[in-house]
Amino acid sequence: xxxxxxxxxxxxxxxxxxxxxxxxxxxxxxxxxxxxxxxxxxxxxxxxxxxxxxxxxxxxxxxxxxxxxxxxxxxxxxxxxxxxxxxxxxxxxxxxxxxxxxxxxxxxxxxxxxxxxxxxxxxxxxxxxxxxxxxxxxxxxxxxxxxxxxxxxxxxxxxxxxxxxxxxxxxxxxxxxxxxxxxxxxxxxxxxxxxxxxxxxxxxxxxxxxxxxxxxxxxxxxxxxxxxxxxxxxxxxxxxxxxxxxxxxxxxxxxxxxxxxxxxxxxxxxxxxxxxxxxxxxxxxxxxxxxxxxxxxxxxxxxxxxxxxxxxxxxxxxxxxxxxxxxxxxxxxxxxxxxxxxxxxxxxxxxxxxxxxxxxxxxxxxxxxxxxxxxxxxxxxxxxxxxxxxxxxxxxxxxxxxxxxxxxxxxxxxxxxxxxxxxxxxxxxxxxxxxxxxxxxxxxxxxxxxxxxx
Amino acid sequence: xxxxxxxxxxxxxxxxxxxxxxxxxxxxxxxxxxxxxxxxxxxxxxxxxxxxxxxxxxxxxxxxxxxxxxxxxxxxxxxxxxxxxxxxxxxxxxxxxxxxxxxxxxxxxxxxxxxxxxxxxxxxxxxxxxxxxxxxxxxxxxxxxxxxxxxxxxxxxxxxxxxxxxxxxxxxxxxxxxxxxxxxxxxxxxxxxxxxxxxxxxxxxxxxxxxxxxxxxxxxxxxxxxxxxxxxxxxxxxxxxxxxxxxxxxxxxxxxxxxxxxxxxxxxxxxxxxxxxxxxxxxxxxxxxxxxxxxxxxxxxxxxxxxxxxxxxxxxxxxxxxxxxxxxxxxxxxxxxxxxxxxxxxxxxxxxxxxxxxxxxxxxxxxxxxxxxxxxxxxxxxxxxxxxxxxxxxxxxxxxxxxxxxxxxxxxxxxxxxxxxxxxxxxxxxxxxxxxxxxxxxxxxxxxxxxxxx
Numbered sequence: 001x002x003x004x005x006x007x008x009x010x011x012x013x014x015x016x017x018x019x020x021x022x023x024x025x026x027x028x029x030x031x032x033x034x035x036x037x038x039x040x041x042x043x044x045x046x047x048x049x050x051x052x053x054x055x056x057x058x059x060x061x062x063x064x065x066x067x068x069x070x071x072x073x074x075x076x077x078x079x080x081x082x083x084x085x086x087x088x089x090x091x092x093x094x095x096x097x098x099x100x101x102x103x104x105x106x107x108x109x110x111x112x113x114x115x116x117x118x119x120x121x122x123x124x125x126x127x128x129x130x131x132x133x134x135x136x137x138x139x140x141x142x143x144x145x146x147x148x149x150x151x152x153x154x155x156x157x158x159x160x161x162x163x164x165x166x167x168x169x170x171x172x173x174x175x176x177x178x179x180x181x182x183x184x185x186x187x188x189x190x191x192x193x194x195x196x197x198x199x200x201x202x203x204x205x206x207x208x209x210x211x212x213x214x215x216x217x218x219x220x221x222x223x224x225x226x227x228x229x230x231x232x233x234x235x236x237x238x239x240x241x242x243x244x245x246x247x248x249x250x251x252x253x254x255x256x257x258x259x260x261x262x263x264x265x266x267x268x269x270x271x272x273x274x275x276x277x278x279x280x281x282x283x284x285x286x287x288x289x290x291x292x293x294x295x296x297x298x299x300x301x302x303x304x305x306x307x308x309x310x311x312x313x314x315x316x317x318x319x320x321x322x323x324x325x326x327x328x329x330x331x332x333x334x335x336x337x338x339x340x341x342x343x344x345x346x347x348x349x350x351x352x353x354x355x356x357x358x359x360x361x362x363x364x365x366x367x368x369x370x371x372x373x374x375x376x377x378x379x380x381x382x383x384x385x386x387x388x389x390x391x392x393x394x395x396x397x398x399x400x401x402x403x404x405x406x407x408x409x410x411x412x413x414x415x416x417x418x419x420x421x422x423x424x425x426x427x428x429x430x431x432x433x434x435x436x437x438x439x440x441x442x443x444x445x446x447x448x449x450x451x452x453x454x
Numbered sequence: 455x456x457x458x459x460x461x462x463x464x465x466x467x468x469x470x471x472x473x474x475x476x477x478x479x480x481x482x483x484x485x486x487x488x489x490x491x492x493x494x495x496x497x498x499x500x501x502x503x504x505x506x507x508x509x510x511x512x513x514x515x516x517x518x519x520x521x522x523x524x525x526x527x528x529x530x531x532x533x534x535x536x537x538x539x540x541x542x543x544x545x546x547x548x549x550x551x552x553x554x555x556x557x558x559x560x561x562x563x564x565x566x567x568x569x570x571x572x573x574x575x576x577x578x579x580x581x582x583x584x585x586x587x588x589x590x591x592x593x594x595x596x597x598x599x600x601x602x603x604x605x606x607x608x609x610x611x612x613x614x615x616x617x618x619x620x621x622x623x624x625x626x627x628x629x630x631x632x633x634x635x636x637x638x639x640x641x642x643x644x645x646x647x648x649x650x651x652x653x654x655x656x657x658x659x660x661x662x663x664x665x666x667x668x669x670x671x672x673x674x675x676x677x678x679x680x681x682x683x684x685x686x687x688x689x690x691x692x693x694x695x696x697x698x699x700x701x702x703x704x705x706x707x708x709x710x711x712x713x714x715x716x717x718x719x720x721x722x723x724x725x726x727x728x729x730x731x732x733x734x735x736x737x738x739x740x741x742x743x744x745x746x747x748x749x750x751x752x753x754x755x756x757x758x759x760x761x762x763x764x765x766x767x768x769x770x771x772x773x774x775x776x777x778x779x780x781x782x783x784x785x786x787x788x789x790x791x792x793x794x795x796x797x798x799x800x801x802x803x804x805x806x807x808x809x810x811x812x813x814x815x816x817x818x819x820x821x822x823x824x825x826x827x828x829x830x831x832x833x834x835x836x837x838x839x840x841x842x843x844x845x846x847x848x849x850x851x852x853x854x855x856x857x858x859x860x861x862x863x864x865x866x867x868x869x870x871x872x873x874x875x876x877x878x879x880x881x882x883x884x885x886x887x888x889x890x891x892x893x894x895x896x897x898x899x900x901x902x903x904x905x906x907x908x
Contacts (some may be wrong), residue, residue, distance in 0.1 A: 121534060
């Protein structure tokens with residue numbers, strides 16, 4: 001089969017990790033509008049479906065509880081607020097989807113639903129929300145809590161949060177606004193309703209102060225890798241972002257999530273699975289490999305461990321640096337540690353060697369010529385591991401520029417990328433139906449969970 | 455004296471009240487980017503210092519607890535999230551200040567400080583924060599609280615919130631970023647510090663994930679009219695937005711706030727007081743009066759009472775519509791009810807008549823030719839009632855367009871408006887110093903309040 005697949009672009013609202021900002025071509029002006037405006041235009045010109053910005057609510061305190069390594073090496077800091085960046089881009093782009101990350105841990109559904117509804121209106125239906133539950137103690141502490149709540153509680157809150165948010169988006173019908181200047185009637189009160197959501201973790205009255213978003217609901221993105229995470233994603237997500245060390249684990253994940261979506265009463269086709277790929281492109285394979293080696297040489301092993309500590313909320317410098325990786329039940333992103341452990345075992349790495357490797361690592365390396373990388377991507381799609389890819393930049397804008405120059409034309413030649421946007425909204429470009437009002441009622445809670453409270 | 459004064463523009467992120475959206479020239483596309491982009495460009499071309507967007511966190515439930523009149527008449531709804539609108543504008547403008555409204559009641563200092571710091575970076579130092587404490591029960595209920603907290607508690611929280619936010623903005627020194635690609639050092643850890651703020655109402659650990667804003671602190675705007683409100687404003691505000699029914703009450707307010715600023719150890723010149731003015735401009739006075747009468751005829755008295763109920767959190771339809779206004783201690787914006795009462799007494803209005811008047815009212819009408827309005831503005835500045843004005847649009851973009859066409863050139867001829875922006879940041883354009891790190895320590899709490907906890 002040669003159906004076109006989807007392309008998303010992943011970049012931080014700040015430096016790209018401890019190594020990416022050091023790349024000779026990396027732009028240093030990541031606090032300025034121009035950095036984002038010019039990168040978004042590059043991606044839109046290449047017809048990417050969406051631009052995705054991750055988030056974190058703290059300067060990571062990854063080694064011995066100190067934020068010093070993060071500041072010194074640029075591990076997860078600084079980082080601008082992603083919705084603000086995307087709102088900036090909404091006025092300067094016209095087709096590319098704009099997906100920000102917002103945690104359900106420390107905000108209220110009314111505020112989050114309102115901001116995404118606003119972005120969806122102002123962008124003409126191009127907003128997406130990557131729903132995360134946060135994973136660092138330092139984030140909880142920035143919001144006045146002593147520590148990260150347990151995973152079960154975080155996911156229970158996330159489910160309620162999504163129920164409340166979707167009901168807020170549904171509080172105005174699609175045709176509630178009349179705007180009849182003659183009679184003085186602005187809206188139809190009978191087409192607007194309260195929500196009165198009372199959960200264990202969140203509550204809101206409604207209605208929302210913003211009419212129903214152009215897309216019905218903004219596109220929901222999720223990246224949960226744990227069983228709870230997969231279940232939330234299967235219930236709610238339109239797009240699932242994931243990361244795998246091998247095509248085999250990607251195929252297993254793909255099949256599992258599509259099966260879970262079916263269990264939640266959803267069409268598995270309505271869930272787009274986009275594994276992360278970090279392409280290192282060269283004029284030929286040798287050139288690409290040389291580029292990749294040059295990049296790896298920029299890594300400091302402690303910076304790499306600091307970055308890993310940030311991702312898994314666990315400080316591996318407490319263990320023997322020259323010993324093997326310990327088996328741990330980490331409180332951070334669980335699936336991620338599993339992958340890292342898998343890699344370390346396979347390559348027989350010490351903790352120090354792992355730091356060296358991890359510092360330069362971006363999800364799903366593909367190193368080679370444009371044709372090599374196109375081959376790799378085709379294989380993943382054709383073997384049922386992907387509906388498209390999240391292209392993770394190692395450095396900005398260089399990684400995207402190389403991909404656009406060398407890989408995009410190759411994929412177009414092979415009929416795997418569309419030449420033009422299919423529509424104006426992100427849902428249209430992803431080939432996803434616009435949810436009717438009350439569509440959330442079709443999203444049954446997973447096994448063992450209580451019925452929706454309203 | 456003929457020193458230039460300041461101009462700010464006030465518009466909703468939605469329809470302009472129950473009447474403004476019905477104006478024949480009012481644009482109906484207030485959910486679209488173009489509405490904001492084109493209006494902001496008009497204001498920037500005329501060299502306005504800033505664009506100000508108010509906010510509210512609920513569809514007002516102003517009459518008998520129902521949101522129906524608000525939806526029917528367009529009283530305070532719909533309303534987009536203001537920071538998202540201003541971020542959109544940051545990319546499409548280069549000099550005009552961007553002031554959004556955010557309540558301290560239902561958000562966390564970490565989130566708010568981070569978003570305004572982001573907007574300040576992306577706009578090159580043009581962000582401002584209008585600090586409000588919220589005044590409607592419906593807003594509290596949207597965030598899971600049973601009712602609006604008492605005024606004392608709201609202001610105590612606001613003070614803590616501002617202390618925490620300024621300390622977060624100060625958590626990075628101005629030169630903490632190094633970005634040395636050669637050595638791999640991104641930042642100087644010794645120039646970044648935690649905040650560890652523990653108040654009665656808010657707490658945060660820090661440091662902020664965003665480096666110190668270009669303006670040090672975004673411009674702080676306040677509009678408190680009650681004694682507590684004036685005190686918070688005198689301690690924290692760079693710009694004070696107010697509204698008066700007479701020049702005499704404006705002169706009293708101006709003198710009182712400048713005196714309070716001095717008591718807080720601040721230079722009274724460092725506080726800009728901008729009363730609201732809603733100009734109705736015509737080719738001559740008769741034309742302007744005819745325009746104003748036409749506008750008033752669009753009012754439904756119940757819509758007017760619904761709008762008033764939203765502003766003062768009190769439903770006057772519970773009283774005799776044909777009787778006089780009652781004396782009330784309203785829980786909403788206190789100074790506002792005092793003004794309305796003052797007007798009703800002077801004009802001997804019934805509740806119904808007040809509704810008719812209030813529906814068309816915008817703060818500080820000035821009706822006349824360009825020359826008449828310039829005369830009025832000059833008088834206010836020269837008699838010590840104002841450092842400039844907040845131009846409140848009755849309808850958008852017409853009110854601004856008329857003001858720019860007829861009043862701005864007249865004020866320029868008189869030397870009361872500068873021809874060009876003075877600088878690139880909002881502080882520079884307002885003639886306000888950039889706060890050094892830890893400048894917040896100079897902001898002593900008001901009488902009787904405890905010392906700052908850190």
